[in-house]
């Protein structure tokens with residue numbers, strides 16, 4: 001997988017203002033994957049595939065990634081083909097809650113949560129049983145532009161912010177996870193599944 005492909009996809013995302021994982025967060029994902037060496041990865045929120053490609057280029061595992069937008073899902077497939085990883089990447093098209101219903105029995109070593117920002121708390125309940133013992137949940141955008149845990153009261157993003165606050169609280173109080181929060185870029189939560 002060449003740097004030129006990453007550069008082209010990132011430039012495209014920037015030009016079109018697509019909400020892809022930012023560079024420092026992608027580097028943290030890369031480091032997490034290199035340490036964990038996951039065999040099976042699940043991602044919620046594919047967009048055009050930057051975070052998926054980052055994960056696949058750092059390990060030999062396989063990725064299942066879910067995207068609700070048909071055009072973005074197709075572009076991600078094309079990017080995975082160009083990067084030579086399409087045989088390790090399955091892009092499921094549809095609403096993540098619907099897709100996850102059919103995947104409940106599957107287990108993953110790494111789950112990348114980067115989908116609908118107002119639903120992280122409910123998604124945690126669905127995803128937790130799908131994470132292997134010693135697996136990791138990597139959740140992006142947990143500070144939601146600095147609004148989470150800031151006393152934000154404006155109507156516009158109130159539901160998202162409240163749900164994200166509930167997600168972080170639930171994660172922190174879950175004795176099956178050990179959680180690290182990174183406050184750079186849009187905030188990242190990395191939760192290691194392990195008995196405390």
Ligand SMILES: C[S@@+](CC[C@H](N)C(=O)[O-])C[C@H]1O[C@@H](n2cnc3c(N)ncnc32)[C@H](O)[C@@H]1O
Pocket residue numbers: 019020021022044045046047048049050051052066067068069072094095096097114115116
């Ligand atoms: C932040 S972007 C993902 C960026 C991607 N992980 C990356 O870094 O390349 C969030 C994506 O989630 C998708 N999405 C939003 N709601 C969704 C849902 N209910 N089910 C599946 N995907 C959803 C959006 O269309 C968008 O492409």
